[in-house]
Amino acid sequence: MQHFEESVYKLIVETSTNLPGDVREVIQAAQEVEDSATRAGLSLSTIATNIEMAENNVSPICQDTGMPTFVVHTPVGANQMIMKSQIRSAIARATKDGKLRTNSVDSLTGANTGDNLGPGTPVIHFEQWEKDDIDVRLILKGGGCENKNIQYSLPTELEGLGKAGRDLDGIRKCIMHAVYQAQGQGCSAGFIGVGIGGDRTTGYELAKQQLFRHTQDTNPNNELRQLEEYVMENANKLGIGTMGFGGEVSLLGCKVGVMNRLPASFFVSVAYNCWAYRRQGVLLNSASGEIKEWIYPSGTGTPMKLKSAEAAVEAVAEHQEESREIVLQTPITEEQVRSLKVGDIVTINGEMHTGRDALHKHLMDHDAPIDLNGAVIYHCGPVMMKDQAGEWHVKAAGPTTSSREEPYQGTIIKKFGIRAVIGKGGMGAKTLAALQEHGAVYLNAIGGAAQYYARCIKKVNGVDFMEFGIPEAMWHLQTKGFTAIVTMDAHGNSLHANVEQDSFAKLSQFKDPVFS
Known part of the structure; x- marks a missing residue:
């Protein structure tokens, strides 16, 4: 060996x-x-x-x-x-x-x-x-898609779908709801593994085991094969689309497994995996x-x-009437931000600063180590390497899920004068209100595209809070040609809210029984 x-x-x-x-x-x-x-x-x-x-x-x-x-x-x-x-x-x-x-x-x-x-x-x-x-x-x-895993205990009531009972049709409703609730936060379009039965622990293990199956295999269980085919045919009708931007493809694969359970328990466990489906053997x-x-x-x-x-x-x-190409140099002014609208494609040149959970929590009660007025905060935990000369280099730098910063983001935007936040999956009502009040914008980068964005980072200007660890530290990055899409603007508009509302309306068409 x-x-x-x-x-x-x-x-x-x-x-x-x-x-x-x-x-x-x-x-x-x-x-x-x-x-x-x-x-x-x-x-x-x-x-x-x-x-x-x-x-x-x-x-x-x-x-x-x-x-x-x-x-x-x-x-x-x-x-x-x-x-x-x-x-x-x-x-x-x-x-x-x-x-x-x-x-x-x-x-x-x-x-x-x-x-x-x-x-x-x-x-x-x-x-x-x-x-x-x-x-x-x-x-x-990754953590972004892991956070969109979900487990149901049947029978239950599901928003938009009604009662899900202890049968194949109830399982079907759970899977459709799992795709809906992930939206773009799990880096859609994604793959799902489903575990039927077991207890709370083994159900999730069975769901993750399904992700080791080949994408084109056929389920030997005829009922489960029909269920997989149904989900693949209908989940994409929700219109969530890649990154939750709306579109024709929301799900790339569905694999279902089953095991015995206790009479008192009926769990349906769903393991959601992003498009970056990294499994090998x-x-x-x-x-x-x-x-x-x-x-x-x-x-x-x-x-x-x-x-x-x-x-x-x-x-x-x-071809998109609501889209424009706009180049911005940091620091960004309020006037520049208020001229942007949902759908605009923005290219950032200049310095931006990474910030994740630890930094946002810290900044709520402390001053920033640098002037952030007009700055861009990037929700990113990069892979960093130091060369023999002691210089840091970015090896991978895609966006992390922004929703985790919702409790902090609005306050920090107003406290420090931040004009742009870059992440993935969108943010909530509190952040949207702060964008409108202060004059700031949310830009959605493409989740998982770590090499594409790393090439836009030309130099590491410095780092603070290394005690938080490399992913959570505040990296100061010199960028050129960093492109993202405005999905929340300073006028109270949110593409994420619109897509979620639209997909919820479409979810109700799957309420009626399919499997007897």
Whole structure:
């Protein structure tokens, strides 16, 4: 087993940096359905550009490399303690090499371990089987989509759908509601794994196990096959679209599994995964630990034949009446912001500052380390690497889910004179009111496009609050050509609220029974 650790390291790197071929094919099909001259079409073109950049740069597709979760099948007699130790070593090495973001934090203190190791991280599930080889599978599921996981206890009442009973039709309603409630916050269009039955814990485990299935497989259970086909046919009628911008494609895959349950409990658990569907596996020789084959089709040599993001920006601006292309240099004035409206495509040049949960909480009661009047705050936890000269470089820098900052954002905008906030998934009524009152704007970047946005960052000007850990620190970044879409403006308009309202109205068409 002298090659086991190296094989696991290769698995981690491949999973983080290169989407499998079956996932690429699904995204390609989505692009063919979506009108390229729409915000959703622009999003898919940016996603395609990002996928190729990540492969070419051997860098993370998305900066949020999530909670590494391994499922390992071993022959009888294999030493699982040694395997666990070597998996942990491979995780630490991949983190040091910038293939994983430092994501493991103490739940009580918030302190970042810096190596992705700690109690419960990474997650490793061992199972014995009768085969001679070792099967190691890994999924990297980011926090944004993990937060959109949902579990239902049947019977229940679902908004827009009515009563969901303890039957196949009740399960159907739960799945449709799960897609609706995710909106764009889980980096749609996404994939879902569904677990029927079990208890609260095993139901979620079963749901996540479904995400290891091939995108084009067929469920051997006829009822579940029909359910999967129904969801794929109808979930896209909700009109949520890529990034929640509205559009034809809201869901890219649905896989359902079932297990027995207690008579008193009936759980339907849904694991939502973003478009950056990072899962891969290897079959290893049990004697040497060398890789015999890759479980999922390799994405290498499978180019995304999609329109470039730059061409897509031009197409949207040309064909969408509500869209304009606008270039802004930081610091931004109130007059510039109030001239913007929902649908405008904005390109930012100049310095912007990252800020996530720890920074927003801190700024509520403290001064900022720099002048933020007219500034841009980017909801981002980048992957950073320091070179031999001690200079920091951005390896991946896509947006994080903005809704977590809703309790703070409005106050901070007004307190410090911030004129623009960049993130993904939109924000709520309190932030929208602050944008209107103060004269600020929310810009939606494309979730998961960590390589696409990293190339827009030309220099790291400095950093504050490193004690919060690299993802939560306040990085001061010099940018050029950073493009995002106005989805909440200073006039009280919110694209996110409009899409959610529209999709809720469409949800009611699925209220009537389908499966008897």
